[in-house]
Amino acid sequence: TWTETLSKSAIGDLTVEGVNTSGDKWGEKCGTHANGTTWREKWLHKLDGYVEELGWNSAGQHTGFRMGQRDDGEKWVESWVQVEKDGIVKGILEGENVHGDLWKEEWENTQLNAINEATGEQLMSRCGKKSGNNRDGKQWTEAWGTDDIYGQWGTRHELCVDGTEWTEHWGSNA
Numbered sequence: 001t002w003t004e005t006l007s008k009s010a011i012g013d014l015t016v017e018g019v020n021t022s023g024d025k026w027g028e029k030c031g032t033h034a035n036g037t038t039w040r041e042k043w044l045h046k047l048d049g050y051v052e053e054l055g056w057n058s059a060g061q062h063t064g065f066r067m068g069q070r071d072d073g074e075k076w077v078e079s080w081v082q083v084e085k086d087g088i089v090k091g092i093l094e095g096e097n098v099h100g101d102l103w104k105e106e107w108e109n110t111q112l113n114a115i116n117e118a119t120g121e122q123l124m125s126r127c128g129k130k131s132g133n134n135r136d137g138k139q140w141t142e143a144w145g146t147d148d149i150y151g152q153w154g155t156r157h158e159l160c161v162d163g164t165e166w167t168e169h170w171g172s173n174a
Contacts, residue, residue: 023047033057049075060084062091074098087111103132112147123148137161 002020009015013031024047030040039057044050050068060083067077078095089109096102107128114123125147133139138161144154153171 099135101132101134103130105130112149114149116148 002018004016004018007015007017009031011031013029015027015029017025017027019025025045026043028040028042030038032038037057037059039055041053041055043053048069051066053065054063056062062082062084063080065077065079067075069075074097076095076097078093080091080093082089082091087110089107091107093105093107094103105128107126109124109126112123112125115121116123125145127143127145129141129143131139131141138158140156140158142154142156144152146152151171151173153169155167155169157165157167159165
């Protein structure tokens with residue numbers, strides 16, 4: 001079973017919040033800024049420590065935050081932001097675990113100036129890069145791309161604490 005409450009602020013923002021018999025809490029809030037941009041937020045807070053919070057607005061921005069704990073007890077956290085503008089979606093995702101492993105990912109999706117004649121769909125291009133520092137000091141980067149015309153490609157590079165490094169390239173045609 002669960003309980004739920006609904007409230008409306010003086011400026012018209014709506015909030016719905018709930019809790020179940022296990023003590024997990026969730027909610028959703030929405031409204032309109034003075035400039036006319038509408039916004040919405042959702043959240044989930046579980047008693048086991050898992051947290052998820054999401055937000056988006058009519059200007060094309062999406063944000064999020066998650067944290068939790070794996071079965072072996074290792075905790076982790078990640079956050080992201082994504083923006084849509086002029087048919088291009090760009091984003092950044094970052095994370096860390098309790099051992100100090102850090103990572104960051106950036107991406108971009110865009111429509112190509114081409115149409116699939118068979119389906120009439122706009123063709124897409126996607127690319128991105130990741131990087132990180134592991135708790136043992138190893139640094140790594142990865143870049144990739146894929147599109148509906150040429151296929152996919154990528155590069156991964158690692159630099160170990162002892163100074164050794166390696167690079168890998170891959171690709172395939174569409």
